[in-house]
Amino acid sequence: MSTIAAVLILAGAVLxxxxxxxxxxxxxxxxxxxxxxxxxxxxxxxxxxxxxLHFSAAAGAVLLHELLIGAFMVVSTPVTYxxxxxxxxWRDDLRGRDPGPGPEx
Numbered sequence: 001m002s003t004i005a006a007v008l009i010l011a012g013a014v015l016x017x018x019x020x021x022x023x024x025x026x027x028x029x030x031x032x033x034x035x036x037x038x039x040x041x042x043x044x045x046x047x048x049x050x051x052x053l054h055f056s057a058a059a060g061a062v063l064l065h066e067l068l069i070g071a072f073m074v075v076s077t078p079v080t081y082x083x084x085x086x087x088x089x090w091r092d093d094l095r096g097r098d099p100g101p102g103p104e105x
Contacts, residue, residue, distance in 0.1 A: 005054035012046030015039045029088055037081040044073040 019039015026032045048070040056063045 001053060001057040005050040005057070008046045008050030008053065012043040012048075012050065014043075015046065016043035019043065030085060033081055033084055033088075037077055041074060041077045044077075045070055048073075 022035025
């Protein structure tokens, strides 16, 4: 059980790292916002699942209170993403810029 939990936690950490790497590597704001959002959502889900498995096995009972963390992340991360993108689109519209790909493309 601990091995499965460790693999899930490690996979979640790798996904979160990949999202962070996408934040650094991608060109425009709209591209940079996308990668961490996906990494944070799925990465958090895997870490929470691994944590639930580990602590449930250690306590000898099913512990589900970490589902609140997962539910909060699943709801808040995409909402925050949409608010950031809409604010950036509004800003670009005010400045008369096209909210398309960055200058590198």
